[in-house]
Amino acid sequence: MGAEAPPPRDPYVTLEAPVTFEIERIKNSRFIGEARPVPDEDTAAEAIDAVRASMPDARHHCWAWRLQGPERFKSSDDGEPGGSAGRPILAQITGRELFDVVVVVTRYFGGTKLGVGGLMRAYGSAAAQVLDHGVVRTITPKRDLWIAYDYAETTLVESALRTLELEPAESRYEDRVTLRLAIPDGDWEAVRAGLSEHTQGRVRFADDSDSTRD
Numbered sequence: 593m594g595a596e597a598p599p600p601r602d603p604y605v606t607l608e609a610p611v612t613f614e615i616e617r618i619k620n621s622r623f624i625g626e627a628r629p630v631p632d633e634d635t636a637a638e639a640i641d642a643v644r645a646s647m648p649d650a651r652h653h654c655w656a657w658r659l660q661g662p663e664r665f666k667s668s669d670d671g672e673p674g675g676s677a678g679r680p681i682l683a684q685i686t687g688r689e690l691f692d693v694v695v696v697v698t699r700y701f702g703g704t705k706l707g708v709g710g711l712m713r714a715y716g717s718a719a720a721q722v723l724d725h726g727v728v729r730t731i732t733p734k735r736d737l738w739i740a741y742d743y744a745e746t747t748l749v750e751s752a753l754r755t756l757e758l759e760p761a762e763s764r765y766e767d768r769v770t771l772r773l774a775i776p777d778g779d780w781e782a783v784r785a786g787l788s789e790h791t792q793g794r795v796r797f798a799d800d801s802d803s804t805r806d
Contacts, residue, residue, distance in 0.1 A: 601733040601777045604660060606692045611726040615718050620702025623714055624650075625722030627695045630657065633666075636694040643696040651701045654715055656682035657694035672699075672715075676708045680716035684723055692731075695719050735780050736761075737773040738798035739787060745794045752790035756783060 607629040614624045626643050630636040636657040644653050654677035656667035665686070667678030681695050697718040706714060741749050746769065753760070762772035775783050787795055 601660070603730050603732045604691045605689060605728050605730050607690070607723075608727040608729045611722055613718075613722040613725045615714075615721050617702065618710070618714050619704040619706060621704070621706065621714070622698075622700040622702070623718040624698045624700075625695060625718040626698070627693060627719075627722045627726055629692055630659075630694050631692055633657070633659065639694050640696055643698060647698050649700075650698045652677070652699040653696055654678055654681060654699070655694060655696040656685060656719075658682065658685045658691055660691045672711055673708050676711035677715040680712045681719040684716060684719035688723060688728075690723070690728070695722065697722075733777045734774045735777055736798075737775050737780060737784060738770065739773065739795045740768050740770045741791070741795045742768050745791065748791055749795060752787055752795075755790055756786050758783065 607627060610626065610628040612624065612626045614622065617623075624647070626639075628639045630639055636659075640653065640655050643655075647653070652670045652672055654668060654670045654672060656665070656678050658665040665682060667682040669675065669677040677697065681697055685693055685695060697715050699714075739749075749769075758773055758775075760771040761774045764770040773783070784797065
C-alpha cells in the first residue's frame with residue numbers, strides 16, 4: 593500500500609507583480625507604499641533592503657510580510673512609536689487574505705508629528721492604497737504524481753489521461769515509460785484513484801514499493 597499523502601494545501605491569493613503608490617501628503621509627510629510578491633522570508637528581506645537602498649534619505653521604512661502557513665508573518669515600525677506602523681500595514685495584508693506578500697511604507701517626515709493614532713491611520717492608508725492598486729492572482733498549489741508503466745500499456749494509459757483531462761509535465765522513456773503529473777493538491781488523491789481505476793491497476797506510483805523516481 594502506498595504512503596499516506598500529506599494534507600492538501602488550499603488555493604491562496606497573492607500579488608501578480610510589484611506595485612508602488614504614494615498617497616496624498618499628510619501634514620507635509622510623504623508616505624510611499626511598495627508591495628511585492630515574495631516566496632519566502634529571505635526574499636522579503638531582500639525586498640525591504642531594496643526599498644531602503646532606493647530611498648536612503650527617508651526617515652522610516654516600515655514594513656510587514658505574510659507567507660503561507662500558520663503564524664508566518666512579521667512587521668516592523670522601523671523607529672516609529674511601537675504598534676503605529678508595522679501592525680496597521682500587516683492588518684491590510686491579512687484583511688485582504690493575501691499571502692506571500694511584503695509591503696513597505698516609506699515615510700519622509702514633513703516636520704509635524706502625527707501622534708500614534710495619526711501614524712496608524714497614515715500607514716494603514718498607505719498600505720491599503722498600494723495593495724488596492726495591485727493586481728492579485730489565485731495560486732493553486734500542486735503536487736507531483738509520478739507514474740510508470742510498460743510500453744505495452746501505452747494506449748490504455750493515454751486513454752485514462754484523456755478521460756481524466758491530464759497532461760504530463762515531464763516524460764521519460766527508458767526501460768518503461770515514466771510520467772510526472774502536476775496535480776492540484778485538493779485533487780491529488782482522487783486523480784491517483786482514478787488512474788488506478790481507469791488502467792485496471794497497471795500503473796505504478798512513486799510511493800509504491802518499486803519507486804519510479806531516482
